[in-house]
Amino acid sequence: MSELRVEDLSVRFGGHLAVSSASLLVKGGQITGLIGPNGAGKTTTFNAICGVVSPSSGKVLLDGEDISRLRTYKRSRKGIGRTFQRLEVFSSLTVRENIQVGLEIRRSWAKGSGDLIQYLTDDQDLSPQAEVDLILNRLDLMPIADHSVSALPTGHARLVELGRALAARPSILLLDEPASGLDDSETDDFGDLLVTLAANGLGILLVEHDVALVMRVCTSLAVLDFGQIIANGSPEEVRANEAVLSAYLGSTPTSIAGTSAGATHDDVVAAEIGSSGQGFVS
Amino acid sequence: MDKFLIYTIAGLSTAAIYAIAASGLVVTYTTSGIFNFAHGAFSMMAAFMFWQLNKGWGLPFWVSVFLVIFVVAPLFGTVVERVLMRGIEGTTEVVKIVVTISLMIGLIALAQFIWPPSVARPSPAFFPGKSVHLFGVAVSYQRILSMIIAILIAVGLRLVFKVTRLGIAMRAVVDDRHLLQLNGGRPGRTSALAWSLGAMMAAISGVLIASEQSLSATGLTLIFINAYAVAVVGRLKSLPGAFLGSLILGLAEAYAVGYIPSDASIGAISLQKLPQAVPGIMLLIVILLQPQSRLRAHGMARRSIPAPAVSQRTAMIGGICMVAAVAAIGSLMAPSDLNLMTTGFYLTIVTMSLVPLTGYAGQISLAQLSFTGIGAVTMAAWGANGSPIGVFISIGICAAVGAVVAFPALRLSGIYLALATAAFAMICSAMVFNQNGVMPGGNRQVPRLALGPFKVDSDFKQFVTIAIVFAVAGNILIALRRSAWGRRLAAMRDSEVACATLGLNLTSTKVGVFALSAAIAGLAGTVSGGTFVAETLTLPSSLSVTMLAVVGGIGSVVGAFIGGLLLGAAPIGASVFSANAVGIFSFVSLSVPSLISFAPALMGLSLGREPDGAAPQLAVGFREVGKSPISLAIAAIGASVVWLAAWTSVIENWGFFSAGLVLALALVPLLPGIFSKEIDSSRRIASAAWLLVALVAAAFIPWGTAIESNGMRFVAIIAFVLLVGRVAVAAIGYDPTVLGEKLQSVSPDMIGIDEPITRAQAIDAVSIFGVTEDMLPPTTASTAWGGRVMS
Known part of the structure; x- marks a missing residue:
């Protein structure tokens, strides 16, 4: 299984240090959450991993190989896929064509056959058509397969982006707020889908404001604030971390504890998470 | 030594004028995100206006200078921004480029209409006859004035942008217009100011150069096209860069004129017009040296030229109908009319060459006629008896040249490709088509096709042949649009960054489509069967090609056909109606040819309202x-x-x-x-x-x-x-x-800013607080709720 390792990554925009010596580990078969307040540098980290911005220092390693000097399309061919926070669907094409393009681009450089979407099925000999259908069905997009993407609601357009990224068969998939725009039951289904994908070997790095979803599906979490990783560990560990609380709630844990009449830090966060699934700060 | 000094000083004073013009270009580009191809035409209009005020209406010299620079130019800039440029915010790069090109062509036509080129207009000089001696070389006051003004503008603009609130607001507009608005800025006012400032710079450079050049609408405009090359040195955004570029270009041009004798040559290649190619060469070199531009994620809510996927059956029926219609019309025409129609008919294939490039892939080229010229010349050389082998060789060569031209620019964003192709067109017209070995005596006859026993030996056959070539090539393009490659081009146009993260090599894909486009443009030259004149294969002619192709509707083959017909029809119409005028109320009389010369530019400007062109x-x-x-x-x-x-x-x-x-x-x-x-x-x-x-x-x-x-x-x-x-x-x-009626695409970020919030969205939003629909006040379509009209 693949492994993406980000080492001491820094990204500088002029005088602004957007990401500062961030280190991350994304393992195949696991879902790693990357959370943090707005403007913390999550999307910039994504951009640096897939080569859309160039880091000022640090390395991106995929299975031990340094890919930080490669251009975006070469990193993608090594197995890095992603979706976007601001939609980047192909708006003049239909839903089916969007996914088809992802598949066709891969087929144009990956010569070998025996094609499979290894994360969705064991069938080793899918035709391109069947592969597209499989993705459409699994993401519940089949009923709108021939609709133009430009008229879709945001939640569905995000699924199209996910399907398109899957069609390129990444080993590591970066998802930038994939569940925003989905309703509660759709979010539940979406969480199940992510778990299935990971169970079949895909490594996922998930940026998401829906904390309930993050807590449910992630095996480990990293918290980014002002460009720095301030906490790292299992969801339970992160939830108990004081630095995380103060980053999110903008005040010291004591004062919060004071307002909630003796509740422990854990309780405060748990209450936050349990209340609505709206996240710490949305 | 004297010679060196003389040319150095001449170069410096030209550099000063380039610098002034280029800073205007940079100011408008940084604040509006629109590269103003009409900037040179602004300068030209100012020069003519100056002549009109001073010589035409007899106003005092300095009053005329003041009026042109401080009243007419800013007013003009504001009007252009308000009427044209505000409408094309947020459209594609292609539409932005084509609208400013249309403005340029329109202004040239307007100037020629108001000030007919037949009259000589000597323009008044600053301090006539006065000069100082520097190191034994006489330097006129006017040249010294140009240099001083250039330095003042450099210092002044730097202060405006770095220090004043207005300057900072101007830089903010281009970063994020909506954000500026939300923070209390007034983007409309700011960009109007930027455009009037840009127009003022254009006017200053125009007035300064007027007395050194004869007043000619096309000539003056072309001089300032050189300022494009200068602005690219600063990546179109840096004023110091533009000033450095001006120095290099001004001096290089002066030395080329001074030190390369007019009969110089390398082997068989004459260097006679090398000075005219200098700006183009510099532009290409600078573009080569630019670092790779980074990919930008911009969200999807952009209007783009639709490329409707026509079924192959429809395309074939359409092609057959078109050939039949052309044959039917051709059989009815008088021989002289048919000859006229046949001469311009190949232009439909030239405009079609932009369909894959611009319509499918969203890239742009301003040099299609140069490729057509190359195709014509190679056909004349290798297909002398009209053999199809000549056609294949020619289109192969055009594809290869196209790939080489496009390669450096394709690493960069759209505007650089446009400029690189403009540079290529400039170099071709100055250094290739005027060579005696290429076009002896300035023209070259292209043989008509001959396929074994079948020879295209009459105007009628030629007319139909071009229709057949168009129909076949058009069908191939439509098949391509429906193929995996066509989908990939459309995807690339919609989002380059998404394609890259899917593993698509953007550069090779773009080079491929550019080579295809160059090959089709070359094909037009090989089958044209006409006489090509070196003087018509210039940058301005290629600009018209791109403009009318987009006007026709570049997303489809049919649109290209309409564009090509418009292109061919203008000169035909002008010659058919040469003696006619349309009288309105008996006292205003417009000649039909001048009406026709305005028409294409007006259609181009209308793209601001209807970016998809006529065909849809x-x-x-x-x-x-x-x-x-x-x-x-x-x-x-x-x-x-x-x-x-x-x-x-x-x-x-x-x-x-x-x-x-x-x-x-x-x-x-x-x-x-x-x-x-x-x-x-x-x-x-x-x-x-x-x-x-x-x-x-x-x-x-x-x-x-x-x-x-x-x-x-x-x-x-x-x-x-x-x-x-x-x-x-x-x-x-x-x-x-x-x-x-098209489906509107709305980015989630734009809801409430671009579009009124709908009732459904409002209910969705407040449902978080436990509000249900029946708790909301009942609304009708016209009721305002939450400050916005519900629909």
């Missing part, structure tokens, strides 16, 4: 015809009847022309309306009868003898067609444009 609008009416067999049959019968009537001389030239127009523009698009089941039969019969009467009237009114002037006939026929169509639409109560 026409297609709406015609597409429905294809779906209804009765309508299709009637259209075909109607066309045959008109053709038969003309062929048997029942109707004559003008009658045929007007009947054809009524048929194509009024009757056929309304047929589906007439046969639609949703319209009650009495109305249907009424409008069908009206159209029939109109068709007969159009054909049998003796237009030729009823109205004396060709120009008036032309206008009368157009008015007649519009009237017929409108009355029929009113009678049926059906408007073909309704069918074409």
